Amino acid sequence: MKVLRFALFAAAALIVAACLPVTTKSPVGTTAGFKQDPALLGLWKAEPDKDSPEDKPGYIAFLNAEEENTMTGIIIDPGKESGDWSTYRLRLAALGTNHLINAWGVLNNGKPTDEDEAKADVLLLYRFGKDGKLTLALLDEDATRVAIKSGKIKGEIEPGDMGDAHITAEPKELDAFFATKEAAALFVKPLIVLDRVK
Secondary structure (H helix, E strand, O other): OOEEOOOOEEOOEEOOOEEOOOEEOOOOOOOOOOOOOOOOOEEEEEOOOOOOOOOOOEEEEEEEOOOOOOEEEEEEEOOOOOOEEEEEEEEEEEEOOEEEEEEEEEEEOOEEOOHHHHHOOEEEEEEEOOOOOEEEEEOOHHHHHHHHHOOOOOEEEOOOOOOOEEEOOOHHHHHHHOOOHHHHOOOOOOOEEEEEOO
């Protein structure tokens, strides 16, 4: 399996040297159009895991980028020593009731991300709760493999029981699928829940 330093928090801890999340050949929202989302703008905080009281809160800042219809995500993990920070190029789309983020790595601690991360289009679903919390979720690899094998969405699965899944559907098909409840169900569990910093 490929390795990717994908710096999004799970209970305020970075996913470091994790397996490559599910990726897509084309950004989701290509035919529908990308838009900046003013509801995301600002600084968000993730509390540390209750089982790791020595950990510090982590932060994600969402900013509008100069490139049209693009946003920037800045992830900050103060950590135990020097901490870590990463930046991501984000393109957002609203398809049906699903709000989606395509994310590409740009910098890790001031250095360009490695080639795999820079090219990988990682898809996230985001939702706002009635309590104002922001939840981000990644595609579940097992659920995505099942969807690919059953023909619900075109894709490739690398050899082995834990082979990486890559969605290869063309933009029109991709957008139509990710506008459905069936697609939303592939985001099985939250990656992180954040509170807005006021």
